[in-house]
Amino acid sequence: MSGLRASGLTCIKRDRVLFEALSFSLKPGELLYLRGPNGAGKTSLLRIVTGLSSADEGEIYYQGTPIRTSNTYAKSLIYLGHKTALNSALSAIENLHYWAAQHQVAVATSDIYHVLEINGLVGLEDIPVRFLSAGQQRRVALSRLWLKKAPVWILDEPFTALDIDGVAWLERKFSAHVKEGGMLMTTSHQPLSALAGDHTTLDLEYRF
Amino acid sequence: MWKWLHPxxxxxNAYQLCLTLQPWLWVGALACLLIGSVWGLAFAPQDYQQGDSFRIIYIHVPSAILSMSTYVAMAVAALVGMVWQWRTAYMAMIAMAPVGAVMTFIALFTGAAWGKPMWGAWWVWDARLTSELILLFLYIGVIALYGTFEDKQQGGKAAGIMALVGVINVPIIHYSVEWWNTLHQGATISKFDNPSIAPEMLWPLLVNLLGFALFIAAVTTVRLRNEIIVREMHRPWVVKLAQKGEK
Amino acid sequence: MSALLIGIAQRDLRIAFQQKSELVQPLMFLLMVVTLFPLGVSPSPDTLQRIGPGVIWIAAILSSLLGLERLFRDDFNDGSLEQYTLSGVPLSAIAAVKVLVHWLVSFVPLLILSPLLALFLNLTLPMYIALLLTLLVGTPLLSLIGAIAVALTIGLQRGGVLLALLLIPVFIPLLIFATSAVDSAALQLPYYPQLAIIGAMLLLALALAPFAIAYSLKVSQN
Incomplete structure (x- = not known):
């Protein structure tokens, strides 16, 4: 079976049950949009799906194998969290270059320049990231989506700090990815617009 | 055996087990402590060198031995929690920590009090006292680490790792301190170097040792029950339990 | 994979040299603590020689506590650690590389500074050689064990003092063996047994610490 499948997930944080026996699946060419109020466990769920944290009960399967034992999951996944994962002392180029090396993606420096260019960061490539605005930093972080060819994208609040153009730009990237047969799971505060294409919604409730 | 333990x-289930064990542990602990202490303090013969002051061993020795064992027990609980992902094991570890720390403190206090007539000073950098002191520091580290976490589940895991790091270190600390002591002080007469202890003195000591062990177990079960109830406050079974109590 | 680990080492070295002041400050602290002892205890050469090895080692342990946090702090705060965890490379290998780089940038300067400390505290040449050897074998141990505690406390707001509480008791055996090696050197006695014990502790830590660090980092990120 292809795609991602979650079965019977339970997550207990600070001795509060965030969700119990949660199951869903994500097939190639699908966008799963996760919705819920603050504290409902959206981030916790996304982190469990990436394998960063483990569920108290339940399991995530990627192409039929649990992600804990899967050899291919790390290669097929891009996760971008709340935090941009950019070291503030390094430049955008250096940050992306080292990130690509860590994830064993072969990219030439010229490719990184190109990606930064199409993402509207011309002239900002070589200065330490701490001098960029929050929105520009977010764009640098999102540039990873162009660098690594991975079918599974898990993005936590990717629109944070982006301007209107930026939001549209990212939504178009989403729909392109999904059309190519990619899988995308994301969450955001504002609803997705038509640019992002079709999507299924998963609602999480706040529980006491 | 795991099938039996796993529930x-x-x-x-752990809560119910604590509830069942508790009365037996308390009765056993009180009985042993009463018999051992009265026997040791009133009926065991005097030491020919130290007179009556040796009788402090009936408290000092059990607490010192059990302060070490409790730390090892914590590390075992942490390992069980880590390998089988049992939340209860971490809770048990945390329940034991302050009990062990108090045992260590009792051992230090009685050791110091015993030092006064023996060495003429309240504190001497004797090897055993020093390693007890460091053990107390290790306990404080584990308790402080757990206390700093707001997410108690995460805190339990973190404290568990620290307990394991500590337990690897306990023998190293013990031998290094002993070796440091012989290097710096020459041969101090160690308190327990007497090659043998008369059986009339030994029996009450063993009874008290058992009493202390049961006492630690009893306090731990109380604390574990408490920990479970506080941590699982919102779980249905706890709510049901509380409603039953109200009626 | 080795190319990848070299890449991580390069990145960390680069960041370290971008933040030179953070590297220099613990060293200056060390120098100042050592300066306090002649002023506070006694400037007499005999006394200094007697307490010297202990003073240098205690100051080294204290100053290492100040610098340890930067091992994972930035990577945790900006989210790079999440990316490391998801890169598919064992986190223990990454942790080992990071600890190695940390040792290179924070303890090798200390080794370079050590002749000055030896002069300040009136150590003889054999004592200094012994001190240098104990520092060489002992400081990687500080980095390795320290990294476990840093990994555990990294998610906490006020981890600084807690780090010291956790680590000082664990470092006591190292302090005992290291200072006694230097004391033996002062008496012209062989000190390789102490060195061998420190070496054994280092090997044990090398074998176990990377896994403990990786596990702790996972707990901290959970």
């Missing part, structure tokens, strides 16, 4: 990984 207790569930907090509710």
């Amino acid at each position: 207790y990984a569930k907090t509710e």
Whole structure:
């Protein structure tokens, strides 16, 4: 079976049950949009799906194998969290270059320049990231989506700090990815617009 | 054996087990402590060198031995929690920590009090006292680490790792301190170097040792029950339990 | 994979040299603590020689506590650690590389500074050689064990003092063996047994610490 499948997930944080026996699946060419109020466990769920944290009960399967034992999951996944994962002392180029090396993606420096260019960061490539605005930093972080060819994208609040153009730009990237047969799971505060294409919604409730 | 033990990984079952064991542990602990202490303090013969002051061993020795064992027990609980992912094991570890720390403190206090007539000073950098002191520091580290975490589940895991790091270190610390002591002080007469202890003195000591062990177990079960209830406050079974109590 | 680990080492070295002041400050602290002892205890050469090895080692342990946090702090705060965890490379290998780089940038300067400390505290040449050897074998141990505690406390707001509480008791055996090696050197006695014990502790830590660090980092990120 292809795609991602979650079965019977339970997550207990600070001795509060965030969700119990949660199951869903994500097939190639699908966008799963996760919705819920603050504290409902959206981030916790996304982190469990990436394998960063483990569920108290339940399991995530990627192409039929649990992600804990899967050899291919790390290669097929891009996760971008709340935090941009950019070291503030390094430049955008250096940050992306080292990130690509860590994830064993072969990219030439010229490719990184190109990606930064199409993402509207011309002239900002070589200065330490701490001098960029929050929105520009977010764009640098999102540039990873162009660098690594991975079918599974898990993005936590990717629109944070982006301007209107930026939001549209990212939504178009989403729909392109999904059309190519990619899988995308994301969450955001504002609803997705038509640019992002079709999507299924998963609602999480706040529980006491 | 694991089949038998496994149900207790569930907090509710562990709670019930604590409840069942508790009266037996308390009765056993009180009986042993009463018999051992009265026997040791009133009926065991005097030491020919130290007179009556040796009788402090009936408290000092059990607490010192059990302060070490409690730390090892914590590390075992942490390992069980880590390998089988039992939340209850971490809770048990945390329940034991302050009990062990108090035992260590009792051992230090009685050791110091005993030092006064023996060495003429309240504190001497004797090897055993020093390693007890460091053990107390290790306990404080584990308790402080757990206390700093707001997410108690995460805190339990973190404290568990620290307990394991500590337990690897306990023998190293013990031998290094002993070796440091012989290097710096020459041969101090160690308190327990007497090659043998008369059986009339030994028996009450053993009874008290058992009493202390049961006492630690009893306090631990109380604390574990408490920990489970506080941590699982919102779980249905706890709510049901509380409603039953109200009626 | 080795190319990848070299890449991580390069990145960390680069960041370290971008933040030179953070590297220099613990060293200056060390120098100042050592300066306090002649002023506070006694400037007499005999006394200094007697307490010297202990003073240098205690100051080294204290100053290492100040610098340890930067091992994972930035990577945790900006989210790079999440990316490391998801890169598919064992986190223990990454942790080992990071600890190695940390040792290179924070303890090798200390080794370079050590002749000055030896002069300040009136150590003889054999004592200094012994001190240098104990520092060489002992400081990687500080980095390795320290990294476990840093990994555990990294998610906490006020981890600084807690780090010291956790680590000082664990470092006591190292302090005992290291200072006694230097004391033996002062008496012209062989000190390789102490060195061998420190070496054994280092090997044990090398074998176990990377896994403990990786596990702790996972707990901290959970």
